[in-house]
Amino acid sequence: MITFKEIQKNPSVLEFIKQTEVTLKAHNYTHHGLRHAKLVANRARTVAREIGLPKRSQELVSIAGFTHDFANFLSRTYHNYLGALIFQQLFANDFSPKELAIIMQAIASHDKDKMKFSHSVSAIVVLADKSDVHRSRVTVKDIKKIKADIHSRVNYATKSSRLGINKRSKRITLSLKIDTNFVPLMEYFEIFTERMVYCRKAASYLGYKFGLVVNNIKLL
Numbered sequence: 001m002i003t004f005k006e007i008q009k010n011p012s013v014l015e016f017i018k019q020t021e022v023t024l025k026a027h028n029y030t031h032h033g034l035r036h037a038k039l040v041a042n043r044a045r046t047v048a049r050e051i052g053l054p055k056r057s058q059e060l061v062s063i064a065g066f067t068h069d070f071a072n073f074l075s076r077t078y079h080n081y082l083g084a085l086i087f088q089q090l091f092a093n094d095f096s097p098k099e100l101a102i103i104m105q106a107i108a109s110h111d112k113d114k115m116k117f118s119h120s121v122s123a124i125v126v127l128a129d130k131s132d133v134h135r136s137r138v139t140v141k142d143i144k145k146i147k148a149d150i151h152s153r154v155n156y157a158t159k160s161s162r163l164g165i166n167k168r169s170k171r172i173t174l175s176l177k178i179d180t181n182f183v184p185l186m187e188y189f190e191i192f193t194e195r196m197v198y199c200r201k202a203a204s205y206l207g208y209k210f211g212l213v214v215n216n217i218k219l220l
């Protein structure tokens with residue numbers, strides 16, 4: 001059985017992530033490269049482990065998390081579907097049909113309008129992906145350009161983002177530190193409310209409540 005370690009070293013996977021990074025940088029889009037891939041893979045594994053999923057499921061969430069954005073170099077609009085199909089083309093012989101289906105579904109579902117879950121791997125990838133709001137995702141260096149774009153502004157103002165899992169209180173909480181001198185908090189909600197709704201749905205599928213804490217103030 002192929003492992004996350006092997007997928008992480010696969011030359012095609014690494015090249016697709018690299019090309020995604022180059023392509024989205026050219027569009028001044030937030031970072032979707034190796035840093036994001038690693039963070040989502042690690043965050044997804046932590047959630048899976050903390051909520052008590054078996055070891056192999058922890059591997060599957062890491063693999064889906066690492067590859068979820070790797071088709072952005074082909075198309076931003078359909079990157080989730082293309083990513084699922086590319087994954088199947090690359091690794092059709094390396095997973096059982098069931099595992100392949102689970103990973104493909106997680107990649108395809110991470111960016112859908114109608115977020116409905118039928119597997120915990122998909123739900124965990126959404127939580128790990130949508131919670132990655134952070135200054136390091138801003139690829140633009142010019143502060144004037146950063147200020148001119150709301151996505152860049154809000155990400156730039158986010159100095160820390162942490163996803164905590166409390167098994168006893170059954171809560172998954174995203175804690176953010178946002179520099180409100182740089183952006184009014186309202187702008188965060190202007191662009192990320194939909195993402196928070198996805199996180200709530202994902203947490204709820206796993207049997208958890210989703211919490212949001214901004215600058216030590218509990219908002220959800």
Ligand SMILES: [Fe+2]
Pocket residue numbers: 068069079110111
């Ligand atoms: Fe994506």
Ligand SMILES: [Fe+2]
Pocket residue numbers: 032036040068069129
């Ligand atoms: Fe992503």
